[in-house]
Amino acid sequence: MMLLACLLVVLGMALTLIRAVRGPTVYDRILAVNVYGTMTVMLIALLGFLAGRPDFLDLALVYALLNFVGTLAALKFFKHGHLGEER
Amino acid sequence: MNLAIDIASWLLLAAGGSLMVVSGLGLVRLPNVFARLHAAGLADTGGSALLLLGMALQAGWSLVTVKLVLIGIFLFFTAPTAGHALAHAALLGGISPDDKGESEDDDEDDSPDGRGG
Numbered sequence: 646m647m648l649l650a651c652l653l654v655v656l657g658m659a660l661t662l663i664r665a666v667r668g669p670t671v672y673d674r675i676l677a678v679n680v681y682g683t684m685t686v687m688l689i690a691l692l693g694f695l696a697g698r699p700d701f702l703d704l705a706l707v708y709a710l711l712n713f714v715g716t717l718a719a720l721k722f723f724k725h726g727h728l729g730e731e732r
Numbered sequence: 733m734n735l736a737i738d739i740a741s742w743l744l745l746a747a748g749g750s751l752m753v754v755s756g757l758g759l760v761r762l763p764n765v766f767a768r769l770h771a772a773g774l775a776d777t778g779g780s781a782l783l784l785l786g787m788a789l790q791a792g793w794s795l796v797t798v799k800l801v802l803i804g805i806f807l808f809f810t811a812p813t814a815g816h817a818l819a820h821a822a823l824l825g826g827i828s829p830d831d832k833g834e835s836e837d838d839d840e841d842d843s844p845d846g847r848g849g
Contacts, residue, residue, distance in 0.1 A: 646742040653749025660756025672765045672822040679814055680772045687783050694787055702799040713810040724821045
């Protein structure tokens with residue numbers, strides 16, 4: 646059952662990657678990469694259960710933190726043109 | 733009892749994975765950014781919650797469940813924040829919520845061999 650869930654999440658990641666590659670605007674790409682990161686967190690957790698190594702959940706937690714910070718940083722850069730240096 | 737927990741966990745995992753696939757389909761097929769945000773929310777809330785719940789049923793009461801709940805709480809707070817920031821940035825960036833998106837025959841730069849519509 647974990648294998649089926651893993652395969653479904655991988656299929657969703659493939660579909661999301663299509664939008665990340667051919668999205669017309671930069672916001673489409675950022676949105677697709679954000680969803681891709683969420684699916685990656687779920688895939689890491691499921692792989693931990695599949696391999697019988699629950700330590701993978703720590704990696705999933707760290708990846709969730711990094712995904713959020715990366716999305717907000719990319720959005721701030723494309724909204725303001727810089728990351729907040731002194732003018 | 734054990735079998736019932738296994739069946740419930742299997743149903744939750746299958747539903748969560750299916751929601752992930754539906755979210756990917758929506759990202760591919762919906763017309764513009766603001767419509768695609770709905771599909772993204774599907775993966776961020778429904779798919780993640782169902783998958784985490786299914787895995788928690790498999791793990792039982794242990795430290796693994798605590799970590800799963802931590803991941804769930806974190807996604808619960810960050811997904812709406814990221815979605816709102818993205819919608820605001822797209823609106824400020826001059827994208828209209830009314831446009832119908834790209835039609836199939838004017839992909840400007842991604843596909844040099846324009847497949848005729």
